[in-house]
Amino acid sequence: MRISDIITEQILKLLDESEESKAEIQRNEFANILGCVPSQINYVLTSRFTPEQGYIVESRRGGGGYIRITRVQMNRSSALMHIINSIGDLLDQATARVVIDNCLHNSLISSEAAKLMSSAISIVVMRQVPINLRDTIRAAVIKQMLLAQI
Amino acid sequence: MRISDIITEQILKLLDESEESKAEIQRNEFANILGCVPSQINYVLTSRFTPEQGYIVESRRGGGGYIRITRVQMNRSSALMHIINSIGDLLDQATARVVIDNCLHNSLISSEAAKLMSSAISIVVMRQVPINLRDTIRAAVIKQMLLAQI
DNA sequence: TATCTATTGGTCAGTTAAAGTCAAAGTCAG
DNA sequence: CTGACTTTGACTTTAACTGACCAATAGATA
Numbered sequence: 001m002r003i004s005d006i007i008t009e010q011i012l013k014l015l016d017e018s019e020e021s022k023a024e025i026q027r028n029e030f031a032n033i034l035g036c037v038p039s040q041i042n043y044v045l046t047s048r049f050t051p052e053q054g055y056i057v058e059s060r061r062g063g064g065g066y067i068r069i070t071r072v073q074m075n076r077s078s079a080l081m082h083i084i085n086s087i088g089d090l091l092d093q094a095t096a097r098v099v100i101d102n103c104l105h106n107s108l109i110s111s112e113a114a115k116l117m118s119s120a121i122s123i124v125v126m127r128q129v130p131i132n133l134r135d136t137i138r139a140a141v142i143k144q145m146l147l148a149q150i
Numbered sequence: 151m152r153i154s155d156i157i158t159e160q161i162l163k164l165l166d167e168s169e170e171s172k173a174e175i176q177r178n179e180f181a182n183i184l185g186c187v188p189s190q191i192n193y194v195l196t197s198r199f200t201p202e203q204g205y206i207v208e209s210r211r212g213g214g215g216y217i218r219i220t221r222v223q224m225n226r227s228s229a230l231m232h233i234i235n236s237i238g239d240l241l242d243q244a245t246a247r248v249v250i251d252n253c254l255h256n257s258l259i260s261s262e263a264a265k266l267m268s269s270a271i272s273i274v275v276m277r278q279v280p281i282n283l284r285d286t287i288r289a290a291v292i293k294q295m296l297l298a299q300i
Numbered sequence: 301t302a303t304c305t306a307t308t309g310g311t312c313a314g315t316t317a318a319a320g321t322c323a324a325a326g327t328c329a330g
Numbered sequence: 331c332t333g334a335c336t337t338t339g340a341c342t343t344t345a346a347c348t349g350a351c352c353a354a355t356a357g358a359t360a
Contacts, residue, residue: 002213005214112260112299116266119294120270125287125291128283128286128287129279133279140275141275145269
């Protein structure tokens with residue numbers, strides 16, 4: 001197994017064990033424990049704990065220095081949560097389409113998910129629902145499906 | 151016997167031995183064992199383990215690199231179609247769960263899709279539907295969502 | 301306060317260890 | 331003999347790893 005994988009694993013373990021999703025290490029000590037050269041830690045951090053991958057890395061040099069890795073709550077979830085909350089108890093067909101399109105466009109959901117959501121509230125399905133209940137069901141379905149993707 | 155046939159045979163053997171229908175090799179090592187040049191492995195993979203033939207090949211370069219060959223269920227669409235047709239106009243909650251689980255277990259749908267399907271017919275949603283209509287709606291939703299994945 | 305020093309972490313260029321590509325040469329059935 | 335399939339190896343690309351050197355910080359000392 002690669003050293004970089006072991007380092008990654010250990011950092012993830014620390015993050016999982018932390019209530020705050022924060023892992024704080026000392027570079028030299030950590031490298032020593034894992035049996036690698038200190039700069040290897042930097043390599044792993046820059047290749048696998050980037051902001052794009054949802055992590056923030058802070059550090060401090062000098063005596064008592066440290067490296068702190070934080071797993072950030074991608075604001076994807078909060079964005080999704082916001083949308084879910086903005087949907088009331090009713091949702092008409094046109095608005096539902098807009099909601100799905102917006103989520104897709106902002107990369108909050110995958111295109112696969114968008115397709116599935118569309119089919120779940122498709123006309124074929126909705127024909128089975130009494131007209132006066134359709135907006136209610138649509139709202140419930142969309143909200144629940146968005147919730148599943150948080 | 152051709153080297154390419156031997157290579158093919160060995161990969162198939164690994165696939166058969168694997169529970170997951172996955173074979174993971176290291177190109178240089180594998181080539182060395184079979185007594186051929188490394189690029190010969192690539193030739194075999196591109197000529198006999200193509201997606202059309204029901205295989206997915208993934209790889210990684212660099213230290214600790216690998217090549218992973220996965221045998222995929224080829225008749226996914228027909229299997230899905232079969233399941234859709236087997237669902238009548240009514241589908242109770244328990245059976246729906248079984249349908250989703252079976253599809254997931256047989257890799258006919260992704261776990262993401264399974265989650266979305268479950269949430270689309272979740273209790274929270276179904277509460278909004280008159281009891282006498284629930285099995286109808288469930289059947290329509292599940293069928294339509296499976297159809298979206300063909 | 302200003303400066304020195306020990307103790308950290310950061311950077312980067314270079315090395316090693318893989319896999320990918322492609323064109324040329326070889327083989328073989330028809 | 332010809333065209334399709336095989337085989338080969340030189341060259342390319344990518345990822346992992348290393349070590350020498352640089353930069354920042356805290357604490358001690360003048």
